[in-house]
Structures are given as structure tokens and as C-alpha cells.
Amino acid sequence: MKSKFISLLAVILGLIIIIFPVMGIIGVSDLIGLSILLISIYLLVVGVAIMDYNKSGAILDLVLGMLLLFLSICLIFNAGIFGFLAQITLYLAGIMLIVVGLVSLINNRQSRYGFYIGIAGVVLGLVYIVIGTYVANPIILGALIGAWLVISGILRLMDG
DSSP: OOOHHHHHHHHHHHHHHHHHHHHHOHHHHHHHHHHHHHHHHHHHHHHHHTTTHHHHHHHHHHHHHHHHHHHHHHHHHHHHHHHHHHHTHHHHHHHHHHHHHHHHHTTTTTTSSSHHHHHHHHHHHHHHHHHHHTTTTTTHHHHHHHHHHHHHHHHHHHHH
């Protein structure tokens, strides 16, 4: 039951991220902060869910989720932080996606599709950094994070 809930949560959060940029009412700082917030929620839920059988992975997910939660709140509620982080914000989200992908690789070694979830995170994180360098369009960048969550959710559902 936990696995299906986490899978559906990932798909729903991914779709929310993909839908929000289309509305065009959220600023770049808020959009990136929202994307990071949804990833942190996902990591916190996964960390709690796997605590019973993978303590080290759960602790890693929880610590990363808390760091991302703090970063997302700072980006959403403090415009000065965005000004300070403006040069590295695009790279920071891509780097976090890569880190989350690597954590997924470590945590999901025993599942059938866990490897692909991790690889998708690393690849989309690298694509995020490249696109962020040349395009810097928050709609495309938010959609990449949403795509990773949707892919993760679907692969987790397929894994059973």
C-alpha cells in the first residue's frame, strides 16, 4: 500500500509541477522553490516509508528532504535570497535533481525499475543544467522536474 501511495504521490506532484508553469503566474523564484518543495515532500515521504527496511537510505532521504525543504521555503518567501542565488539557482535545481537521482540509485537497488528511476534523475538533472544555461525558461525547467516525478511514480507503480 505504501508503494502505491508513494508512486501516485510522485505522479500527482509531477503533474502539479508541469501544470503550474503553464499558468504563468508564478515568478521564477517561486517556481523553482515550488519544484524543490515538491521534491522535498516526496523525499520526506519516501524516507519515512522505507525506514523499516532501509535505515541508511531513509536517513539520507530525510536529511536531503529537510535541506531541500529549507531551501524551497527560503526561495519562496525571501526574494532577497533569490537575488543572491540568481546566478546559481538554475544549476542548484539541476544539481539537486542529480543528487536525488543518485540517492534513488542507492536506495532502489533491489527493485526492478529503481535503477531506471535513478538514471532518469541523473539524466534529467544534466539536461536541466544544460537547458538552464542556454534557455533559462522556467516553464521548461519546471516541466523537467515534473517529468522526473511522473517517471518515478510510473516506474514505482510498475515495480509493484
